[in-house]
Amino acid sequence: MINQIEEFVDDLRNSHGKNLAAVILYGSAAAGDFIPQHSDYNILVALHKIAPIDLRNAHACVREWHKMGQPIPVYFTVSEMQNAADVFPIEFHQMEIARKVLFGSDVLRDLMISDKFLRHQAEYELRSKLIQLRRQYIPASTSVDDLKTLMGESLASFSALFRAVLLLNGVAPPATKHEIVALTTQHLGLDGAVFEKIFNIRENNFTEKFEESEANALFGQYIEQIEKVIESVDKGGK
Numbered sequence: 641m642i643n644q645i646e647e648f649v650d651d652l653r654n655s656h657g658k659n660l661a662a663v664i665l666y667g668s669a670a671a672g673d674f675i676p677q678h679s680d681y682n683i684l685v686a687l688h689k690i691a692p693i694d695l696r697n698a699h700a701c702v703r704e705w706h707k708m709g710q711p712i713p714v715y716f717t718v719s720e721m722q723n724a725a726d727v728f729p730i731e732f733h734q735m736e737i738a739r740k741v742l743f744g745s746d747v748l749r750d751l752m753i754s755d756k757f758l759r760h761q762a763e764y765e766l767r768s769k770l771i772q773l774r775r776q777y778i779p780a781s782t783s784v785d786d787l788k789t790l791m792g793e794s795l796a797s798f799s800a801l802f803r804a805v806l807l808l809n810g811v812a813p814p815a816t817k818h819e820i821v822a823l824t825t826q827h828l829g830l831d832g833a834v835f836e837k838i839f840n841i842r843e844n845n846f847t848e849k850f851e852e853s854e855a856n857a858l859f860g861q862y863i864e865q866i867e868k869v870i871e872s873v874d875k876g877g878k
Contacts, residue, residue, distance in 0.1 A: 644708060645681065649742050651701030652685060659694060661718050662686040662744030664735065668796070671738035673816040683713040684735060686747045690717050718747050726754035730761055730804045737803070738815045755807065762804040763873045769797055770866055777859060785846070787855040791862055792842035795821070795835065798866060805873060828872050834861045 649663050667682035683705075687694060695715065706712055716724065725732045732753050739748060773794050780786035799817035802824040806813040811827055813820055818839055825832040837858060841848045850858070 641681070645742070648683075648701060648705050651704075652698065653743060655697045655701055656685075656687060656694065659687050659689060660685070660744065661688055662747045663742040664739050664746075664748065665742055666735040666739040667800075668738075668817065670740045671815040671817075673818060681710050683710075683742075684739075684748075685713045685715050686718050686721065686744070687715065688718060690715060721747060721751060725751055726756055728761070729753055729755055729758045730765065730801065733803060733807065733813075734800055737813060758804055759808055759873065759876070762801060762808060763870065765801050765804075766798075766866070766870045766873060769794070769801070770863075770870065773863070773866070781856060781859075782852070784850050784852050784855045787859055788841050788846045788848065788850065791838045791859060792846060795838045795842065795862075798869075802869065805869060808873065824869070828869060830865050830868055831861065834858065834865050838862060 645665070652663055653660055662684075664684040664686070665681060666684055667680065669681050685698075702712055721732075732748070732751060735748050736751065736753065739746075773790070776790055776794075777787075780790045796817060799820050802820050803813040805824055806820065806827065809827055811823065814823060821835045821839070822832065824830070825835060
């Protein structure tokens with residue numbers, strides 16, 4: 641995949657020319673807990689200016705990147721990143737903690753991230769994902785494979801939000817998902833065994849053997865722990 645990333649960066653350079661300020665890899669691939677076929681290569685593209693033609697110029701290379709199963713890059717101008725850092729504190733904290741500059745300057749290095757709205761965003765995102773998780777459980781509840789996939793993939797998303805929970809509690813979050821969840825579990829007094837079981841499912845490429853009743857029981861325990869995290873955020877801390 642390294643060659644494809646390098647080719648994509650070259651294509652971005654050709655597409656945007658001198659307008660391209662930076663290309664930054666962030667998230668699990670930069671943190672070191674990337675899982676092939678299940679994790680994404682998240683890319684931030686920083687331009688000096690963004691007009692519709694600048695985005696159209698990227699159509700061909702982004703289309704090919706997306707065909708490989710990767711998410712479309714996030715586009716920001718260098719100047720608007722500073723203005724947006726208080727609106728998207730979770731995302732920018734994620735980029736701040738785990739990133740790799742693929743081209744240009746480290747435009748995130750001196751970014752001032754305000755946590756004024758961190759609690760609001762954290763609770764909103766956590767509750768939204770919990771509602772989505774409940775909806776997804778309905779069709780998945782009769783399939784062990786679907787349940788394993790649902791739990792493993794959703795925990796990856798929740799772990800990014802747990803980083804914000806740690807920040808709200810005055811705890812510096814580590815880089816990897818596993819470490820983030822373990823520290824959150826310790827700090828909030830959660831049942832860490834539940835998350836460990838789901839991480840084992842994810843890290844063993846979803847090959848863990850479960851009976852349908854076991855998978856559903858684990859999901860129920862998982863939901864209960866997520867609800868406790870939300871309750872902590874809603875109450876303002878630990």
